[in-house]
Amino acid sequence: xxxxxxxxxxxxxxxxxxxxxxxxxxxxxxxxxxxxxxxxxxxxxxxxxxxxxxxxxxxxxxxxxxxxxxxxxxxxxxxxxxxxxxxxxxxxxxxxxxxxxxxxxxxxxxxxxxxxxxxxxxxxxxxxxxxxxxxxxxxxxxxxxxxxxxxxxxxxxxxxxxxxxxxxxxxxxxxxxxxxxxxxxxxxxxxxxxxxxxxxxxxxxxxxxxxxxxxxxxxxxxxxxxxxxxxxxxxxxxxxxxxxxxxxxxxxxxxxxxxxxxxxxxxxxxxxxxxxxxxxxxxxxxxxxxxxxxxxxx
Amino acid sequence: xxxxxxxxxxxxxxxxxxxxxxxxxxxxxxxxxxxxxxxxxxxxxxxxxxxxxxxxxxxxxxxxxxxxxxxxxxxxxxxxxxxxxxxxxxxxxxxxxxxxxxxxxxxxxxxxxxxxxxxxxxxxxxxxxxxxxxxxxxxxxxxxxxxxxxxxxxxxxxxxxxxxxxxxxxxxxxxxxxxxxxxxxxxxxxxxxxxxxxxxxxxxxxxxxxxxxxxxxxxxxxxxxxxxxxxxxxxxxxxxxxxxxxxxxxxxxxxxxxxxxxxxxxxxxxxxxxxxxxxxxxxxxxxxxxxxxxxxxxxxxxxxxxxxxxxxxxxxxxxxxxxxxxxxxxxxxxxxxxxxxxxxxxxxxxxxxxxxxxxxxxxxxxxxx
Numbered sequence: 001x002x003x004x005x006x007x008x009x010x011x012x013x014x015x016x017x018x019x020x021x022x023x024x025x026x027x028x029x030x031x032x033x034x035x036x037x038x039x040x041x042x043x044x045x046x047x048x049x050x051x052x053x054x055x056x057x058x059x060x061x062x063x064x065x066x067x068x069x070x071x072x073x074x075x076x077x078x079x080x081x082x083x084x085x086x087x088x089x090x091x092x093x094x095x096x097x098x099x100x101x102x103x104x105x106x107x108x109x110x111x112x113x114x115x116x117x118x119x120x121x122x123x124x125x126x127x128x129x130x131x132x133x134x135x136x137x138x139x140x141x142x143x144x145x146x147x148x149x150x151x152x153x154x155x156x157x158x159x160x161x162x163x164x165x166x167x168x169x170x171x172x173x174x175x176x177x178x179x180x181x182x183x184x185x186x187x188x189x190x191x192x193x194x195x196x197x198x199x200x201x202x203x204x205x206x207x208x209x210x211x212x213x214x215x216x217x218x219x220x221x222x223x224x225x226x227x228x229x230x231x232x233x234x235x236x237x238x239x240x241x242x243x244x245x246x247x248x249x250x251x252x253x254x255x256x257x258x259x260x261x262x263x264x265x266x267x268x269x270x271x272x273x274x275x276x277x278x279x280x281x282x283x284x285x286x287x288x289x290x291x292x293x294x295x296x297x298x
Numbered sequence: 299x300x301x302x303x304x305x306x307x308x309x310x311x312x313x314x315x316x317x318x319x320x321x322x323x324x325x326x327x328x329x330x331x332x333x334x335x336x337x338x339x340x341x342x343x344x345x346x347x348x349x350x351x352x353x354x355x356x357x358x359x360x361x362x363x364x365x366x367x368x369x370x371x372x373x374x375x376x377x378x379x380x381x382x383x384x385x386x387x388x389x390x391x392x393x394x395x396x397x398x399x400x401x402x403x404x405x406x407x408x409x410x411x412x413x414x415x416x417x418x419x420x421x422x423x424x425x426x427x428x429x430x431x432x433x434x435x436x437x438x439x440x441x442x443x444x445x446x447x448x449x450x451x452x453x454x455x456x457x458x459x460x461x462x463x464x465x466x467x468x469x470x471x472x473x474x475x476x477x478x479x480x481x482x483x484x485x486x487x488x489x490x491x492x493x494x495x496x497x498x499x500x501x502x503x504x505x506x507x508x509x510x511x512x513x514x515x516x517x518x519x520x521x522x523x524x525x526x527x528x529x530x531x532x533x534x535x536x537x538x539x540x541x542x543x544x545x546x547x548x549x550x551x552x553x554x555x556x557x558x559x560x561x562x563x564x565x566x567x568x569x570x571x572x573x574x575x576x577x578x579x580x581x582x583x584x585x586x587x588x589x590x591x592x593x594x595x596x597x598x599x600x601x602x603x604x605x606x607x608x609x610x611x612x613x614x615x616x617x618x619x620x621x622x623x624x625x626x627x628x629x630x631x632x633x634x635x636x637x638x639x640x641x642x643x644x645x646x647x648x649x650x651x652x653x654x655x656x657x658x659x660x661x662x663x664x665x666x667x
Contacts, residue, residue, distance in 0.1 A: 038428065040435075088621040094428045095374055099573070100620045102376075102566050106613030109563055114606040225562050229439045232432055268447040275436035282433060 002262040010258040016146035018254025019153030024231035025246040027204030033177035034197035038098040044108035046209020047223030071206035078202025233274035340480040350595040355486040358587035359544035363537035369577030372513040377434035379565040380441035385411040385545020400473035411542025438565040450555035469553040570616040576626025
């Protein structure tokens, strides 16, 4: 059994990972509540953005141009999908809408593989200037990127909370989460509110993509699926409802995932963490469910 | 197209009733096509296409299982490829570890997969649609992780049957009567036919009608006194069984299995082609298998198109199908053909018969000529 000091560095990296999952999870939950669409292309959009950023930086541009390009690309693509397919699929139920976003994920995944082929065997990476600097907590080295990742998670969760509570647009989103029809009747521009939710979710996926490309790896499978599965697990534990529960669950998932690393017998199974945690949570929560109520919620 | 959900579908006594003309025509067409596939095709095809068609036959069983879940019961499973992997793993392990007859191994692999598949999805079955889809997506991810560690059996000893230091990996055996590629192709087609019949019988009997009820409205099914969990589990078990059989069949077809050949995106591709092919008709499963296994092989052979283009195509296809044609190709193609036929007939005969002025116009043309 590894000693406590073996685990310490992984608390830091786990919290950083958890921060990214948290902001992704919040993006998923807000979009789902506002539009009824669970955006399973979240990871793919961020991944493509990260690859574009890599190409831009590789071409000699300064780093921040690449990062902004990544975030903007993610926002625009997600918004474009929302404008095109949001109305077309409205009223078809959450399941069909979620599966349709998988189509977007496939398109982007194929495009990434085509444009940034892995067959050449070259390894790509994105690094921030904050990777090198840092400080010590006890005996553990913490770099600024990890701080940024966790801070981004906290700030975005808190910011979203404040946004939903105090801003006019946020109030409109909450109203739509409760009842779309009544909200429309009250004169809220439903389409415009939905579009801003799509754009915001896209921006978050871009942020998650670029951060994860640095902290984890610039690899399409990781970026497309790991983010979605982990943040989805967090969102599921929160029943796609509370952003603070999503935040907490995301931190736990990130922590557990990384803390398993020193335990050699479990290391190779650490990527199962989100699945196991979400399955347990769903099992516990599905007890005593009433079938005949709230068909629309599921 | 076998449209078992159609209004003309007879009740359980249907087998004794005199079939109507359409059913007879359909049955004849299907039989002829199957006979062609079994006997006329193999001598005409090169080895490359024999292998491809074997894959089509095997994957048609997989898409059949997923189509059953999606189209009949309304369970969107994203973990069906994981179920196939379980079947292939069990099949390969049994084929290496025992000398049992091949057919027995197929059935055993199906049964083991059925038990594992049902157990895994049992907690999710109590959840509603979206949650089931998400939990199966995570299941697909989890199985990918386990498989990367466990690897497929390659003739080693122990539970996993994997030996990483083998230089020459022994091949997975085939049945004595289907040792060659064309023979194994025929064998796969026959197994696929049996699986289709198994599902067909289910759809025609009580389970099929109950599943249709559940798909329409689960609360209504509950109110009608149906134990929805049992029937959903039944559907999942049946789909897992046929998929497990397909997995064991795949083990013999590929002869060497590698975990890298089953990446997680294939799970999503699988659902995409099932939706594109058409989840509401059994023929949709065949269309889906052709999309998944034949189209990439054909395009690669002709113009060496990389598989990534196919992934993009399936992505666009699934969005298009969901937005405009929920019935998929199996539903849309005959309609489009009918429309085309009507259009062509209209063009050939001039304005529609009976339309005012049609005769007059023709008569006038005759005069001027």
